[in-house]
Amino acid sequence: MQFVTGLQCRECGKTYPKEPLSVCEFCFGPLEVIYDYQTIKKVLDRDIVEKRKPNMWRYSELLPLDKAPQVGSDVGFTPLIKADNLAKRLGIKKLFIKNDSVCYPTLSFKDRVVSVALSKALEFGFETVGCASTGNLANSVAANSASVGLKSYVFIPSDLETGKVIGSLIYKTEVIRINGNYDDVNRLCSEIAGKHHWGFVNINLRPFYAEGSKSHGFEIAEQLQWRAPDCIIVPMAGGSLITKIGKAFGEMERLGLISNNHCRIYGAQAAGCSPITTALKSNQDFIKPVKPQTIAKSISIGNPADGYYAIQTMQKSKGWGEDVTDDEIVSGIKVLAEDEGIFTETAGGVTVAVTKKLVQQGRIKKDDLTVISITGNGLKTQEAIENHLIKPLVINAKLSEFEKTVNTVQNVA
Ligand SMILES: Cc1ncc(COP(=O)(O)O)c(C=O)c1O
Ligand SMILES: [Zn+2]
Structure with a gap:
């Protein structure tokens, strides 16, 4: 069942169909997903949610997909x-x-938004996806794209931590490091999104992505x-x-x-x-x-x-x-x-x-x-x-050295 009625400008209220759009063409306000809450109220209650699998899709009526999720079916319900x-x-x-x-x-909440965005990208028929990221989003787009065979490009500032860079490269995504900060990365990605027919999760898919x-x-x-x-x-x-x-x-x-x-x-x-x-x-x-x-x-x-x-x-x-x-x-x-x-x-x-x-x-x-x-x-x-952090002690593999160390540590404590 489909519960999304369309997109609506947060500023002027103009409505749009469910399409890969993020900005109102009249006032440049951001677009927001609109749901049919009356119908959702008839089909969703606590008991129904509690009987579902422990993942984010137990709230699928309030997430903007028209079909079952094709990406990230196990995401969510963290402790x-x-x-x-x-x-x-x-x-x-x-x-x-x-x-x-x-x-x-x-290992970040970005898996929630990316599951929605990439499922939506597949519904829209995109074959290539991308994102402008400070690191976590890039990791999630890279991993989740790999899991469904989508081609992906992730754009990040050049000064990110090694864990964030390797955490994207491992999935064989195209990692593009930009000399500049996130705002430079985002500006470039908006230009690329205007030229290439790609699903940019936080640009043309942003209204859907953000709902995750x-x-x-x-x-x-x-x-x-x-x-x-x-x-x-x-x-x-x-x-x-x-x-x-x-x-x-x-x-x-x-x-x-x-x-x-x-x-x-x-x-x-x-x-x-x-x-x-x-x-x-x-x-x-x-x-x-x-x-x-x-x-x-x-x-x-x-x-x-x-x-x-x-x-x-x-x-x-x-x-x-x-x-x-x-x-x-x-x-x-x-x-x-x-x-x-x-x-x-x-x-x-x-x-x-x-x-x-x-x-x-x-x-x-x-x-x-x-x-x-x-x-x-x-x-x-x-x-x-x-x-x-306190550097770990290094000792030889001898009981006597360990005993000496333990005594020293206990005395200090
Ligand atoms: C770990 C982490 N927490 C919070 C945020 C903030 O998210 P938002 O851009 O939705 O404010 C980000 C965004 O990249 C993030 O990586
Ligand atoms: Zn508007």
């Missing part, structure tokens, strides 16, 4: 972990981690026994994920899957690339583009496409946005690993460190049921922390 140790450290009582650092198959992020929010509410949290902290690059989490909770309430959604949505950025939180804090809805300068490369987007909508999501939900320094990002990565056994990448360090700041500011209260969105895996950004 929601009760994080008591980190909660204690932060001084709050009810903390959960939504752990997309173990999302299948490429809602599944991160749907799962959180279901895993909390069908309720939205009081607070959620979400990393922001282009500002799409945070906007779609807001949309997800709103849709669930509208469909009666949850009630009383009062979730305050908080956005997290690195101080070295904080165009969205800077605009929010200075009470402007105009985003001034910046040149990124931070270790958090995955969220280094100086000119965020959905920044304006991210601000609206934070303001309307009575949330807020904060940014943190590179040192705070490193500590964020370390405390999540030490307290909860989760190794996240730099974006996760940002989110944890911003959560700490928001608790200190009194914005997140002791009794708030709080969720931190962890969206990527630390094994991909090892450069960020390798000089911040």
Whole structure:
């Protein structure tokens, strides 16, 4: 059954058919997928969702495909972990981690958006796909394209971490490194998309692609026994994920899957690339583009496409946005690993460190049921922390040497 009625401009409301389009031809506003909620309400309830397989497609009525997914049928339903140790450290009582650092198959939430985008690319008949990426998206496009035999091109800034580069090359995609930052990459890709008949997941397929992020929010509410949290902290690059989490909770309430959604949505950025939180804090809805300068490369987007909508999501939900320094990002990565056994990448360090700041500011209260969105895996950004860890001891394979070492270590401790 098909539940998408078409696309609609977020600004002027003009409607468009389901086609690979992303921008309104009248006002240049972004296009958004529109659903027939009345019909969805008749066919979707909690029992039906709970009986389905544990992956993101248990919410297929709220995802924009016309056929069964042809890509990424096992993506999603990542763990929601009760994080008591980190909660204690932060001084709050009810903390959960939504752990997309173990999302299948490429260890970031981007597998959610890419499954939708590439399934849609196949529905539209594209034979070649591409993306402009800060790393994780490239990994996911490369892997998921390989799994269905689509030809793919991924475009990345030239200074990405080795894990992100190898994490694309291995799938035999065409990796194009651009001398410049993400905004340069994105500009070039828009020009290429205008010339070649390719499915660019975050350009001409963007309205469909972005909807995949809602599944991160749907799962959180279901895993909390069908309720939205009081607070959620979400990393922001282009500002799409945070906007779609807001949309997800709103849709669930509208469909009666949850009630009383009062979730305050908080956005997290690195101080070295904080165009969205800077605009929010200075009470402007105009985003001034910046040149990124931070270790958090995955969220280094100086000119965020959905920044304006991210601000609206934070303001309307009575949330807020904060940014943190590179040192705070490193500590964020370390405390999540030490307290909860989760190794996240730099974006996760940002989110944890911003959560700490928001608790200190009194914005997140002791009794708030709080969720931190962890969206990527630390094994991909090892450069960020390798000089911040104690070097392992090296000894000869002799019991006497080990005993001496143990005594020294115990004495130091
Ligand atoms: C790990 C990680 N988290 C969060 C984001 C932010 O996503 P968005 O561009 O939807 O704000 C990205 C974007 O690339 C990412 O790689
Ligand atoms: Zn318009």
